[in-house]
Amino acid sequence: MTRLTIVEFGGTRHDFDVENGTTVMETAVRNSVPGIEAECGGACACATCHVYVDADWAAAAGRPDPMEEDMLDFAYDVRPTSRLSCQIKMTGALDGLVVHVPERQA
Ligand code: FES
Numbered sequence: 001m002t003r004l005t006i007v008e009f010g011g012t013r014h015d016f017d018v019e020n021g022t023t024v025m026e027t028a029v030r031n032s033v034p035g036i037e038a039e040c041g042g043a044c045a046c047a048t049c050h051v052y053v054d055a056d057w058a059a060a061a062g063r064p065d066p067m068e069e070d071m072l073d074f075a076y077d078v079r080p081t082s083r084l085s086c087q088i089k090m091t092g093a094l095d096g097l098v099v100h101v102p103e104r105q106a
Contacts, residue, residue: 002090005098006033006051018090024099025049025086035101042086044068048105049085050075054098061088061097076106 001017006028008014018027028036028049040046044067053061058081064072068087072078085099 002092002095003097004090004094005096006036007098007100008034009101009103020090020092022090023086024051024088024090024097025084027090028085028101033101035105036085037105038086040086044071044084044087047071047074047084050078050102050105051083051085051088051099052079052102053081053083053088054100055081057094057097057099060093074106075102076104077102 002020004016004018004027006014014033016027025038025042029038037048039048064083068084071084072082
């Protein structure tokens with residue numbers, strides 16, 4: 001199992017042990033974490049699963065691919081560490097990953 005922490009905009013932390021291969025979005029939705037809407041269900045077609053990867057994890061999480069980058073143009077308050085959480089697959093290399101939910105989705 002791999003540890004994942006999702007921090008709400010207000011600072012509330014949600015700590016999970018997740019299966020490798022699941023996405024950050026799937027964990028957020030299954031556990032009703034406020035602020036992750038994921039309207040398209042993970043198809044990289046809505047930008048309502050936007051998160052900020054914690055600065056300590058930005059390098060490990062990697063950069064968005066071109067399709068994700070295009071969708072991020074529709075997200076609210078995009079920053080250098082912005083990612084779509086449906087495009088972040090958990091692996092052992094991300095054990096301990098922390099992401100932050102933005103103030104609102106697009
Ligand atoms: Fe729609 Fe991630 S759930 S882009």
